[in-house]
Amino acid sequence: MEPVNPNPTTSPLPPGCQFFPSEQQLILHYLTLKNTGDHLDPTSPNLIKDLDLYRFEPFNLPETARFLFGREGKRKQYYCFAPMPRVKRGRGEKRPAGCGFWRRSGSVKDIVGAGVQGVVVGTRKTFVFYLGELGKAAVRTKWVMYEYALVDQKMS
Helix, strand or coil, rough: CCCCCCCCCCCCCCCCCCCCCCCCHHHHHHHHHEEEEEEEECCCCCCEEECHHHHCCCCCCCHEEEECCCCCCCCCCCCCCCCCCCCCCCCEEEEEEEEEEEEEEEEEEEEEECCCCCCCCEEEEEEEEEEEECCCCCCCEEEEEEEEEEEECCCC
């Protein structure tokens, strides 16, 4: 009988490697490749998967989106490409998900390209997950989601 691994992982990375990209790397590499279709290249590792994010509560996300980091891999981050839901845009932006909803928090942050002085290459919105119905009875959780988007401009 083979011993059972007490800490199973579905990470596509070899032992000792971590996936912890910077915001610039997320925008300039992964999101740009996804939008141009280059992520379909079999020689390029496709670490970030497509996921219908709004079908799940954050605590029930599939293992394929999870990456462990930190001491002994005790911290988790989830990365995925998700289709944009059709929702009201603006300050009070809310997106239903599972038994709750994601509510936008704070302002939109510009992501500036590394090595390119002052050139905005993307944006980041922050969302917080609330349990319950849309309304005043909802309970705020500690789950935070960052949504990254490319800026509509030519990058050389």
